[in-house]
Amino acid sequence: MSRGIGEASRRFIPIVSWLPRYKKAWLARDVIAGFTIWGLLIPEMIAYASLAGLPPQAGLYTLLASLALYAVFGTSRHLVVAGTSASAVLVFSAVTALNPDDTARYAALAGGVILLAGILFILAGLLRLGFITQFLSRPVMAGFVFGLAIFVTVSQLPKIFGIEKGHGDTVEQFGHLVTSLGSTSMVTLAVGAGALVLLFGLERFAPRVPGGIVALVLGIVISSVFGLAGHGVATIGAIPTGLPSIGFPDLHAGDLWVLVPSALGMVLVMFSESLGAAQTFAEKYRYRIDPNQEMIALGTANLGSGFLGGLAAGGSLSQSAVNEGAGARSQMSPLVASVLSLVTVIALTPVFKNLPEAVLGALIIHAVSHLMKVGEMRRYYRLVPREFWIGMLTLAGVIVLDVLPGLILGVGTSLLLLVYRASKPRLSVLGADPHDPGAYVDIQRDPAGVTVPGVLVMRPDAALFYANAQSVADGVEAAAHSSGAATRVVILDLDATDEIDITSAESLDKVSAALDREHVQLALAHVHHPTLALAREAGLLTTLSDERVFPNIAAALAWASDAGSNGSKNGGRPE
Helix, strand or coil: CHHHHHHHHHHHCCHHHHCCCCCHHHHHHHHHHHHHHHHHHHHHHHHHHHHCCCCHHHHHHHHHHHHHHHHHHCCCCCCCEEECHHHHHHHHHHHHCCCCCCHHHHHHHHHHHHHHHHHHHHHHHHCCCHHHHHHCCHHHHHHHHHHHHHHHHHHHHHHHHCCCCCCCCHHHHHHHHHHCHHHCCHHHHHHHHHHHHHHHHHHHHCCCCCHHHHHHHHHHHHHHHHCHHHHCCCECCCCCCCCCCCCCCCCCHHHHHHHHHHHHHHHHHHHHHHHHHHHHHHHHHCCCCCHHHHHHHHHHHHHHHHHHCCCCEEECHHHHHHHHHCCCCCCHHHHHHHHHHHHHHHHHHHHHCCCEHHHHHHHHHHHHHCCCCHHHHHHHHHHCHHHHHHHHHHHHHHHHCCHHHHHHHHHHHHHHHHHHHHHCCCEEEEEECCCCCCCEEECCCCCCCECCCCEEEEEECCCCCCCCHHHHHHHHHHHHHHCCCCCCEEEEECCCCCCCCHHHHHHHHHHHHHHHHCCCEEEEECCCHHHHHHHHHHCCCCCCCHHHEECCHHHHHHHHHHHHHHCCCCCCCCC
């Protein structure tokens, strides 16, 4: 009993496994890495809180929960789980769709969608649904985050120019910005533009210097010394000092119709980004990531952040790269950063009072600029134009429709394309490989393949299932007719099909009957036991008897060579 409990705890609480084996030699590097990511995350979290439409302290509260909880439950040694630009925008999009009438209501809805995302994460992890990100193709994700970056940049430009933010989609907001340029605050523009030049300049010429911290400190110092708030420059104002209270948001049943789909979209995006980052470092340092446990870890991080009034939390490749570059050896580094964040919340929040909003806008624009991967989109266009256009459709959907509808549009289009391609599998005509006895090749790709007169050997280059069964049946009939009267046997190789459904079995029966009327016999090769067992039990193969089912192509060809003169012979047992 105790052994079972121990194994379960090691599986679901990975810190139980790695902490007792922690090497003291790692501590110095982990502490340095912890200080480094703390310095990076503080300005980013304050900025992302603004992006999510929440007060600055929400970003700091996120760090108290997400860093520590992921260190306890996560399986990556290098992943940093905190607020991200994508998750912040998704929260903003979900909450504003419900038109909250005050800040308290807005905060409750934001907390609700974050908690729902946490619950969905944990349920998906317990149900072992870690494969769900396979439905988000690379081009769709690239187009989504590119569109997200444009959406975020346009939403932050009013802070740089010191004008009121517009309403509507990205196009409408940009139009409002252009028509409002006459009311630009030149002092605010100088602060925002200066912060942008500083951030991009340091990244280009001094990449090891933490640009976020430098911009944050200079913004606070200059604002305090010159009293920028008195010159029309908006600042974030006082941030409450002390620990946050734990609470459950007051939600209405009607809110769930919007929040649940939004939370599901957040889960897909955050898990895809997090798992990609985690696997990058796992491959580099040769350790294993458990995708299902990662879902549980992200779920606990979001539950903790939601109860504290923080942001949605996910893994970030850029933040994790900083952690790894600073020498992190284990999950101890985010634990150190969490302790430092606790100190910040208790004692250091008054420091940020005079931070200009324009500097926050610059920090956000700089952060999301790395998501505008033009080179990657060009590569998709060069390699597979069809997938490039799906990515561009997703990008356009985010800009014109909104964040979540844009994601749904991209995923839906990808799934439709997947179903379409699966419904049209290629049918290869096979011939014996003259260089490899017992092997068969596609004669269209290798004309040296040897065929048997009067026998057509075909193989669908995909598993047979209900969506493509009719297409395969039509292809077999068409090939038999086009080959002329000389064809007397068609052998269909089903090696790719491990199981069969009712629709597919009925289609095979129908094509067999159709060929029989043309005095052409259909035989099956490489029929696996599950396929034949279902067909027998359901009585689906009434025309195609066991005498035409063979364990391999060679056995089917041997039967076919005698079929014309001696009739059908027993084909033996299938695989």
